[in-house]
Amino acid sequence: MEYSQVQVPKYDCLLFDLDDTLYPLSTGLATSVLKNIQAYMDEKLGIDESKIPDLCNLLYKNYGTTMAGLRAIGYDFDYDEYHSFVHGRLPYENLKPDPVLKSLLSSLPIRKVIFTNADKVHAIKALNRLGLEDCFEGIICFETLNPTHKSTASDDEDDTEFIGSTQSSTAVNGTSGVFDIIGYFSQPDAQPSGLPKTPIVCKPSESAIEKAIKIANIDPHRTLFFEDSVRNIQSGKCVGLDTVLVGKSQRVKGADYALESIHNLREAIPELWEADKIGNVSYTGSGVVAVETSVTA
Ligand SMILES: [Mg+2]
Numbered sequence: 001m002e003y004s005q006v007q008v009p010k011y012d013c014l015l016f017d018l019d020d021t022l023y024p025l026s027t028g029l030a031t032s033v034l035k036n037i038q039a040y041m042d043e044k045l046g047i048d049e050s051k052i053p054d055l056c057n058l059l060y061k062n063y064g065t066t067m068a069g070l071r072a073i074g075y076d077f078d079y080d081e082y083h084s085f086v087h088g089r090l091p092y093e094n095l096k097p098d099p100v101l102k103s104l105l106s107s108l109p110i111r112k113v114i115f116t117n118a119d120k121v122h123a124i125k126a127l128n129r130l131g132l133e134d135c136f137e138g139i140i141c142f143e144t145l146n147p148t149h150k151s152t153a154s155d156d157e158d159d160t161e162f163i164g165s166t167q168s169s170t171a172v173n174g175t176s177g178v179f180d181i182i183g184y185f186s187q188p189d190a191q192p193s194g195l196p197k198t199p200i201v202c203k204p205s206e207s208a209i210e211k212a213i214k215i216a217n218i219d220p221h222r223t224l225f226f227e228d229s230v231r232n233i234q235s236g237k238c239v240g241l242d243t244v245l246v247g248k249s250q251r252v253k254g255a256d257y258a259l260e261s262i263h264n265l266r267e268a269i270p271e272l273w274e275a276d277k278i279g280n281v282s283y284t285g286s287g288v289v290a291v292e293t294s295v296t297a
Contacts, residue, residue: 014112074177
């Protein structure tokens with residue numbers, strides 16, 4: 001019988017991005033992150049200030065994170081130092097406990113995993129601030145995807161050896177050793193495929209998402225992936241995940257659902273709660289639902 005399979009829950013794992021997905025942009029964290037990244041490029045890497053905004057854009061666009069891009073074009077720096085510089089001074093006080101989200105998540109008897117490009121310290125701090133630290137089975141973060149790197153912040157000599165304390169990294173690298181990505185893209189026929197590769201594994205690369213799927217031991221076809229980033233959604237779709245764009249009420253290509261806020265989860269995807277009921281489940285193609293900001297919730 002064709003309806004015999006509706007008793008099986010459609011999803012057995014929910015995979016969540018963290019920043020700007022589990023809390024809104026209005027917290028101002030994203031703005032602070034960008035400001036701190038630019039300050040790092042100026043103060044620690046000695047990059048010409050006038051070039052920083054363009055460089056930042058190009059690196060983020062082509063490499064997934066500015067950090068991955070900086071490594072690709074030839075800057076060498078300590079990952080922990082970068083993360084603590086960028087995340088250390090964020091307005092974490094703007095992240096408040098979210099009991100509504102906590103109870104939504106707790107009411108779902110499905111595996112829940114965090115998948116973020118950020119480092120572990122930031123992920124744990126943000127989840128604690130939101131009061132969501134007990135809601136997830138695990139966190140896949142920068143250190144998980146880039147395991148050759150020592151993840152513990154410390155004062156070990158190993159950590160400091162490439163960063164001269166008196167000389168900027170520009171002096172260490174020499175500007176001549178750095179790939180001029182701004183110049184590269186000023187050529188009319190420049191293709192992203194001609195760019196140097198980064199050693200850093202991060203979203204939206206499909207291989208990063210596949211790696212996360214493997215580490216979490218999940219079936220992408222039975223996993224729902226929540227993200228605020230359109231390109232991450234699209235890569236997620238390519239590797240077989242069902243996808244939920246968070247923070248927008250309009251779906252985009254690659255998104256199965258769109259939620260203005262993660263708080264709209266129950267209204268937008270009620271089948272998550274109903275999955276174990278028998279019958280009365282109709283699949284309308286991709287199961288598309290778009291939800292406007294709820295005024296009643
Ligand atoms: Mg995000």
